[in-house]
Amino acid sequence: MKVYIVGEDDVTCAIIKRILLYCSEGFEIISELPARGGQIKSKINEFNKLAAVYPVILLTDLDATSCAPQLLHHLTPKDKHNQFIFNIAVDEGEAWLMADRYGFAEFAGVDIESIPRARPTRQGGRKALIEMCFAYKPSRFLTHELIKKSKKPDIIKQLTPKEGASKGPEYNTDLLPFIQKKWDIDEASKNSDSLTRMVNRIRSLITSYETALPKP
Amino acid sequence: MIIKKIKLHNWKNFQNCEVDLSERCFIIGANAAGKSNFIDALRFLRDISKQAGGLQSAVEGRGGITKIRCLAARTQTNVSITVELGDPNEAHLLWKYHLDIQHTGGGIMKSQVKILKEQVFSFKENQYVCDRDDRQTDEDEETLKYTHLEQANANRKFRELQVFFQNIEYLNLIPQLVRESSSLLQSYSKEDYYGRNFLEKLAKINERTRNSYFKKINEFLKIAVPQLEELRFIKDEMGVPHIEARYMHWRARGSKQQEAQFSDGTLRLIGFLFALIDNNGVILLEEPEINLHSGIITQLPEFIAKIQRSKKGARQIIITTHSYDMLANQGISSNEVILLQNTSEGTTVNRVSDIDDIRPIIEAGLSIADAVIPFTKPKNIEKMSQLSLDF
Numbered sequence: 001m002k003v004y005i006v007g008e009d010d011v012t013c014a015i016i017k018r019i020l021l022y023c024s025e026g027f028e029i030i031s032e033l034p035a036r037g038g039q040i041k042s043k044i045n046e047f048n049k050l051a052a053v054y055p056v057i058l059l060t061d062l063d064a065t066s067c068a069p070q071l072l073h074h075l076t077p078k079d080k081h082n083q084f085i086f087n088i089a090v091d092e093g094e095a096w097l098m099a100d101r102y103g104f105a106e107f108a109g110v111d112i113e114s115i116p117r118a119r120p121t122r123q124g125g126r127k128a129l130i131e132m133c134f135a136y137k138p139s140r141f142l143t144h145e146l147i148k149k150s151k152k153p154d155i156i157k158q159l160t161p162k163e164g165a166s167k168g169p170e171y172n173t174d175l176l177p178f179i180q181k182k183w184d185i186d187e188a189s190k191n192s193d194s195l196t197r198m199v200n201r202i203r204s205l206i207t208s209y210e211t212a213l214p215k216p
Numbered sequence: 217m218i219i220k221k222i223k224l225h226n227w228k229n230f231q232n233c234e235v236d237l238s239e240r241c242f243i244i245g246a247n248a249a250g251k252s253n254f255i256d257a258l259r260f261l262r263d264i265s266k267q268a269g270g271l272q273s274a275v276e277g278r279g280g281i282t283k284i285r286c287l288a289a290r291t292q293t294n295v296s297i298t299v300e301l302g303d304p305n306e307a308h309l310l311w312k313y314h315l316d317i318q319h320t321g322g323g324i325m326k327s328q329v330k331i332l333k334e335q336v337f338s339f340k341e342n343q344y345v346c347d348r349d350d351r352q353t354d355e356d357e358e359t360l361k362y363t364h365l366e367q368a369n370a371n372r373k374f375r376e377l378q379v380f381f382q383n384i385e386y387l388n389l390i391p392q393l394v395r396e397s398s399s400l401l402q403s404y405s406k407e408d409y410y411g412r413n414f415l416e417k418l419a420k421i422n423e424r425t426r427n428s429y430f431k432k433i434n435e436f437l438k439i440a441v442p443q444l445e446e447l448r449f450i451k452d453e454m455g456v457p458h459i460e461a462r463y464m465h466w467r468a469r470g471s472k473q474q475e476a477q478f479s480d481g482t483l484r485l486i487g488f489l490f491a492l493i494d495n496n497g498v499i500l501l502e503e504p505e506i507n508l509h510s511g512i513i514t515q516l517p518e519f520i521a522k523i524q525r526s527k528k529g530a531r532q533i534i535i536t537t538h539s540y541d542m543l544a545n546q547g548i549s550s551n552e553v554i555l556l557q558n559t560s561e562g563t564t565v566n567r568v569s570d571i572d573d574i575r576p577i578i579e580a581g582l583s584i585a586d587a588v589i590p591f592t593k594p595k596n597i598e599k600m601s602q603l604s605l606d607f
Contacts, residue, residue, distance in 0.1 A: 002573075004577070010598060014598075030573045031573065031574075031577065031587075031590045031591060032590050033577065033582065033586060033587075033590060034582060034583075034586035035540055035585055035586045035587075035588075035589035035590055036540060036586070043581075043582060043586075045581070046580045046581040046582045047580070048580075049579070049580035049581060050576055050577055050580035050582070052576075053576035053580075054576070170601065172598065172601070173601040173602055176598050176602065177602055
């Protein structure tokens, strides 16, 4: 199935790609949009239009907004196309990665108890959802707190931000291989309902596509 | 008159390609996709047509036919170029030129090329004004070494075409070479704005014209490089041409600087402005974004459009680029952007408006840059920084 993917940065794009591969091997990514990340929220309507041609799979971070349903309501167009698969990572793609607590602890060289556990949180909806809980932005927790406890000297050097930088000098270099090869989505889904929902959305996209195909 | 269509067969990366060109064209593609080779086909026509040029020297200057012929070429070993010319806003064409060449010689014989076919079709007269092939009885091994395009006697009926090709300019100003005075002797081709010969070229322009060009360029520089003032052309006591400007600083009058002290960006900008203002033919611009600030780059597409509108007679500008900032300009049409993509059978060449996977992205309202740049990016580029650097 041909799809366009839209991610905020290299990490979110890698997450989308890995989830697609996890759900099916039949996806063909036409293009990663836009050419430069970081502007995806201002181009939602364009992506929605594009979804009329091929499915568009978007993943954005919750960022400053504290409530996913609110952000979803605010961002999704009224006439959202059903091939426009809009996903919000609570609170960030990095939280989904750390949601695979065993895998991430091993990768980062830290004790598993250094990574917070998931717990039910209320996002404004009626039902409490299971999500990873961090005192502040997950990526900041990762680079400013977690990594200090690492026993791997290389990882510390690569992920610790230099003064005035927000991320380590080799942040993507380290995280992308983890996402591509080690990240356990089954395990992570247990700790993140927003991730489970994205997987479910992709699966139902596949089902709707298969049922729409003419029967042989 | 502009080049409206180009067809290449076995030319460098291009086994077979055919694409429509517009008055302003942006050629994009990954590194080594063949952007420079694509525009080199036009320089090749220029090299054949120019004074002291000719087919054999154009081939030799490129290292012989083996360096020109496509690596994907299999049973067909000929190389051919076809261009169609016409006015930009008219549907009908004016000229069609076709050249088909093949390697000859080798062993103890000198390696050269011979013409298999050379054709010029005049749409005005609705007939071929030149139609040669290697099987005609009045052709022999010697006559087939020379195109009619390069011979004043033979091209009487299509002189306009020769002049058109002669006026194709290639701009790839390399600041290091402009500064290096010894490069004056080494410049590969005197016709190009390449190194030191840029200054030679300035020296040849009539003084009044040159002064009026400099006046214009000073206006641009005032905005883009505000600390440079009074840019002018001078010759030193040895007669060597220089450009000189006043670099303003804490002294009231600033101090004089010559090209050797100019920044890379300033030199490129000056060369670039000159080529745009001076030339009357097709201009080939090689990655104008190099050394220039992104703020200047974002202005280039509109600046080029303005120049095209203000000059009499149509002038075509063909630009190779990797620049997001340039392509983000919303005035660029998908007809104006040509995407080169590598395949095992050579590079494919398509207008973005003809590519099914990209057209919907643009129609949905995303900029050309957002739509096409992902297609020029190598698939696994993120792996680059994951490579081990242990030796």
